[in-house]
Amino acid sequence: MMRTRYGTRPFILAALVLIGVFFLLPLLWLVSTPFSAEPTLAVKFSQPSLGNFLKIAANRTALIAFKNSLILSGGAMILVVVLGSLAAYSLSRANFSGKQAILSVLLLFSSVVTGVAAMVPIYTLNSRLHLIDTHIGVILIFAAGFLPTAIFILKDFMDRIPRAYEEAALVDGSSPVQLFRYVAFPLARQGLAVIAVLTFVNTWSNFLVPFVLIRSNEKIPIAVAIYQFFSEVGIPRIGVISAYSLLYTLPVLVIYFWISRRYGFGFFGGIKG
Amino acid sequence: MAKLVFKDIHKQFGNHTALEGISVEIAEGEFFTLLGPSGCGKTTMLRLIAGLETADKGEIWIGDRDVTYLPPGQRKVAMVFQNYALYPHMTVAENISYPLVIKKTPGGRIQEKVKSVAERLSLKGLLQRMPSQLSGGQQQRVAVARAMVQDPLVYLFDEPLSNLDAKLRQEARRFLKRIQKETGITAVYVTHDQTEAMAMSDRVAVLKDGRLIQVASPETIYTEPADVFVAGFVGSLPMNLIEGKLEKEGRDLRFSAGEFSVGIDENIGLANGAKLTLGIRPEQVFFEPDSDGGRTRAVIDDVEQLGSEMTVSLSIGEVILLSRIPKSRPPKTGERVKLRFDKSGFHFFDECGNRIAGAKI
Amino acid sequence: MNVLSRRATAGFLFPGLAVIAIFMVFPAVWVLYLGLTDESLTGIKSVMPSFVGLGNFGRIFQDRFFYNALKLSFIFVAASGWIGQVALGLFLAVVLHKERSWLKPVLKAAAILAWIIPEVVVAYLWIAFLDRDFGLLNTLLGLVHLGPVNWLYDHALFSIILFNTWRGTAFSMLLFTAAIETIPPSYLETAQVLGASAWRQFKDIILPMIRPVLLTDTILITLWTFNVFTPFLLTQGGPAFSTEILPVYVYRTSFQYFKLGHGAAVSTILLLINLGFAAVYLYAQRRRRA
Numbered sequence: 023m024m025r026t027r028y029g030t031r032p033f034i035l036a037a038l039v040l041i042g043v044f045f046l047l048p049l050l051w052l053v054s055t056p057f058s059a060e061p062t063l064a065v066k067f068s069q070p071s072l073g074n075f076l077k078i079a080a081n082r083t084a085l086i087a088f089k090n091s092l093i094l095s096g097g098a099m100i101l102v103v104v105l106g107s108l109a110a111y112s113l114s115r116a117n118f119s120g121k122q123a124i125l126s127v128l129l130l131f132s133s134v135v136t137g138v139a140a141m142v143p144i145y146t147l148n149s150r151l152h153l154i155d156t157h158i159g160v161i162l163i164f165a166a167g168f169l170p171t172a173i174f175i176l177k178d179f180m181d182r183i184p185r186a187y188e189e190a191a192l193v194d195g196s197s198p199v200q201l202f203r204y205v206a207f208p209l210a211r212q213g214l215a216v217i218a219v220l221t222f223v224n225t226w227s228n229f230l231v232p233f234v235l236i237r238s239n240e241k242i243p244i245a246v247a248i249y250q251f252f253s254e255v256g257i258p259r260i261g262v263i264s265a266y267s268l269l270y271t272l273p274v275l276v277i278y279f280w281i282s283r284r285y286g287f288g289f290f291g292g293i294k295g
Numbered sequence: 296m297a298k299l300v301f302k303d304i305h306k307q308f309g310n311h312t313a314l315e316g317i318s319v320e321i322a323e324g325e326f327f328t329l330l331g332p333s334g335c336g337k338t339t340m341l342r343l344i345a346g347l348e349t350a351d352k353g354e355i356w357i358g359d360r361d362v363t364y365l366p367p368g369q370r371k372v373a374m375v376f377q378n379y380a381l382y383p384h385m386t387v388a389e390n391i392s393y394p395l396v397i398k399k400t401p402g403g404r405i406q407e408k409v410k411s412v413a414e415r416l417s418l419k420g421l422l423q424r425m426p427s428q429l430s431g432g433q434q435q436r437v438a439v440a441r442a443m444v445q446d447p448l449v450y451l452f453d454e455p456l457s458n459l460d461a462k463l464r465q466e467a468r469r470f471l472k473r474i475q476k477e478t479g480i481t482a483v484y485v486t487h488d489q490t491e492a493m494a495m496s497d498r499v500a501v502l503k504d505g506r507l508i509q510v511a512s513p514e515t516i517y518t519e520p521a522d523v524f525v526a527g528f529v530g531s532l533p534m535n536l537i538e539g540k541l542e543k544e545g546r547d548l549r550f551s552a553g554e555f556s557v558g559i560d561e562n563i564g565l566a567n568g569a570k571l572t573l574g575i576r577p578e579q580v581f582f583e584p585d586s587d588g589g590r591t592r593a594v595i596d597d598v599e600q601l602g603s604e605m606t607v608s609l610s611i612g613e614v615i616l617l618s619r620i621p622k623s624r625p626p627k628t629g630e631r632v633k634l635r636f637d638k639s640g641f642h643f644f645d646e647c648g649n650r651i652a653g654a655k656i
Numbered sequence: 657m658n659v660l661s662r663r664a665t666a667g668f669l670f671p672g673l674a675v676i677a678i679f680m681v682f683p684a685v686w687v688l689y690l691g692l693t694d695e696s697l698t699g700i701k702s703v704m705p706s707f708v709g710l711g712n713f714g715r716i717f718q719d720r721f722f723y724n725a726l727k728l729s730f731i732f733v734a735a736s737g738w739i740g741q742v743a744l745g746l747f748l749a750v751v752l753h754k755e756r757s758w759l760k761p762v763l764k765a766a767a768i769l770a771w772i773i774p775e776v777v778v779a780y781l782w783i784a785f786l787d788r789d790f791g792l793l794n795t796l797l798g799l800v801h802l803g804p805v806n807w808l809y810d811h812a813l814f815s816i817i818l819f820n821t822w823r824g825t826a827f828s829m830l831l832f833t834a835a836i837e838t839i840p841p842s843y844l845e846t847a848q849v850l851g852a853s854a855w856r857q858f859k860d861i862i863l864p865m866i867r868p869v870l871l872t873d874t875i876l877i878t879l880w881t882f883n884v885f886t887p888f889l890l891t892q893g894g895p896a897f898s899t900e901i902l903p904v905y906v907y908r909t910s911f912q913y914f915k916l917g918h919g920a921a922v923s924t925i926l927l928l929i930n931l932g933f934a935a936v937y938l939y940a941q942r943r944r945r946a
Contacts, residue, residue: 146683146690397852
């Protein structure tokens with residue numbers, strides 16, 4: 023006997039299988055090709071080889087780009103965590119009128135001023151400040167983009183820290199900086215960890231900002247390097263690109279897995295993108 | 296209106312057995328209650344009748360139809376849930392008429408029926424309100440109205456009163472019973488509250504671990520509980536249950552458990568040395584000041600005043616007994632007293648906890 | 657008692673706000689001015705741009721490529737955002753809600769992977785997937801004697817729409833799944849006992865109850881899809897401008913044709929459109945609260 027619940031009827035099942043295949047197919051290439059001895063654009067599972075990964079180790083651009091990605095993502099991460107937690111702490115403990123308004127306006131700006139809509143003024147600004155083709159220029163742009171969301175989330179964490187801790191420290195004669203350094207910062211580390219990894223992943227994955235702001239091959243991050251590998255070189259080095267892409271993707275997967283295990287989907291919903 | 300039959304129903308969830316060999320016949324127009332602690336399978340039974348679950352084995356009949364594998368919508372049953380499941384985006388009128396809309400009833404007929412049901416349940420003034428604007432009691436009546444309007448063969452109630460406060464619950468109890476009797480529609484009612492079961496039902500089925508322990512009228516369940524579980528579950532205070540054994544003493548038999556000991560007439564047909572459980576309802580345990588040094592002595596542990604009655608906790612060595620007596624001068628904690636029982640209220644259960652039939656004084 | 661003094665509050669707040677003000681707020685405001693100049697990427701105009709008034713805007717509104725990009729962006733948002741991500745995400749969330757088979761975790765995992773893998777990588781995955789000669793799609797079509805089709809050339813717009821649907825459906829699916837899970841099971845069971853069809857259950861109960869989430873999701877998806885640059889990595893706006901959505905148009909006019917003033921004027925238009933989406937969002941939220 024058939025039951026009349028949605029999800030069990032054959033045509034819906036067929037649709038689900040089709041959609042599942044549609045989502046799965048493009049991913050196959052990423053798991054097959056990096057280990058292929060004769061990599062092409064086709065999906066083939068032939069004899070496994072690690073040759074492609076060895077070629078990356080010999081590719082100077084790839085190695086430099088890896089280092090550059092670490093610098094950009096790490097730099098943005100540190101800047102966002104330090105400036106974001108200071109500002110969040112200040113907003114959490116201050117009670118001047120309009121602090122909620124400041125936050126709302128900043129959030130509004132960060133969702134409206136996307137990399138796409140602001141690439142021209144950002145480029146012009148950085149070139150006036152002589153920050154074009156520098157890592158710090160890219161880091162500052164990323165930091166400015168993530169800070170409003172980071173402050174918003176961190177303030178929530180800081181609001182939950184009982185004031186009794188700080189009052190105890192004040193009685194001991196702590197300065198504001200010491201309050202932050204020894205009370206607020208350690209107590210909010212849960213939130214800080216999330217903000218840190220999300221800033222890292224978002225910077226790591228972004229293509230457009232470094233693509234517009236960085237000119238020289240010595241300074242490009244992985245995202246731009248991969249783009250150059252497949253667009254500028256005559257015959258794309260498919261093996262290297264696929265292996266490099268896989269290595270580039272892994273940290274992102276690890277971090278999202280970690281966050282969703284710990285905090286569930288709600289957390290990165292509003293933050294990614 | 297129809298009778299409802301379970302024939303050897305089994306239901307398994309993963310490796311948890313929810314129901315095991317349930318067979319029961321519910322008569323036409325009967326108010327039938329499934330009573331038991333949470334996880335006993337009573338809600339599963341209800342959901343099997345509704346068709347929200349399907350039995351692994353066995354048959355369910357409503358009237359002269361085998362409905363075991365029918366989809367829920369074709370069983371002609373109406374269900375009222377614990378949270379009422381009123382749709383928050385629909386008005387009261389829309390909620391009540393929704394079943395008729397689904398069944399493609401003509402518009403004029405819908406209006407007529409909603410009007411008559413609303414009148415009957417005094418919901419007339421509330422028809423244009425949203426559920427969130429109603430009190431708990433009103434929401435409950437709307438849920439009942441939505442069931443009534445369907446003219447079902449069977450009403451299914453899943454703990455419909457447990458979201459109401461104590462005072463409203465009494466009122467709702469009478470109201471539900473009245474509606475059921477007036478419409479004459481068979482009702483299956485699930486609850487874990489024995490007071491509700493006793494107050495409302497024609498018959499009660501007590502369930503435990505997926506099995507039917509006893510199916511009987513509330514009166515029988517109270518006076519002749521089938522086993523220690525039913526004995527302990529039914530009654531506003533649980534029955535006192537004392538594990539001990541029978542010993543011969545001269546011509547008499549005595550039941551003793553540690554320091555507790557009570558004489559039993561010989562003619563109840565129980566052998567010397569038998570291990571058994573003695574059950575006494577608190578209403579049948581009395582005590583008086585210890586003047587003549589009788590055999591069963593107890594110490595007052597605690598006294599709870601409950602208006603016209605009081606509950607006294609007594610200890611005889613390791614054995615603790617509850618006594619419910621009309622309010623009088625409260626005894627003092629620590630006072631020594633002599634126990635007296637209404638021995639006609641003794642229940643005997645064997646080693647497995649089952650009632651020993653005929654062992655009645 | 658205030659834990660922080662006024663000075664400490666300001667001191668802690670200042671560095672973060674300064675970075676935001678200089679590198680996000682200022683560019684967004686400055687672009688209004690830049691659009692009125694003939695700023696250029698190279699040459700004398702890059703050092704000493706001059707004021708040209710509304711000239712850039714006049715030229716944009718006569719540029720058929722601008723209208724082409726506007727039209728393509730609208731098609732892209734409607735097809736890959738609304739029909740693709742929102743509708744498909746809703747369908748999946750509703751259908752998978754009660755699904756117990758192995759299909760559910762597999763489908764969910766694949767959709768989430770598509771959503772979180774860095775954009776350069778997904779772009780290359782799709783270049784491989786759609787390749788005329790070696791691509792998996794054409795290989796599979798070949799099995800049933802169809803194709804090969806040169807997807808990125810002959811059906812470029814369709815390709816990036818399909819790509820972006822694949823890329824972003826996970827977000828809507830997860831959001832709707834979370835919303836549906838808040839509906840008490842008894843609501844749907846009541847309807848089942850009444851004999852309501854799956855479609856009526858969806859239309860009468862699920863849809864009205866998740867309407868606020870549906871609105872939020874649609875606006876967010878619209879904003880994000882409108883601002884997505886990844887299709888550039890697949891087609892560079894070609895062939896023959898057939899996939900030149902607004903973000904790609906801005907990039908081409910500003911950085912390939914070096915006309916930053918012109919690009920700034922387009923950016924201004926983009927920012928205003930974004931602001932419009934945000935306003936709709938805020939208005940809807942306020943109405944929901946009221």
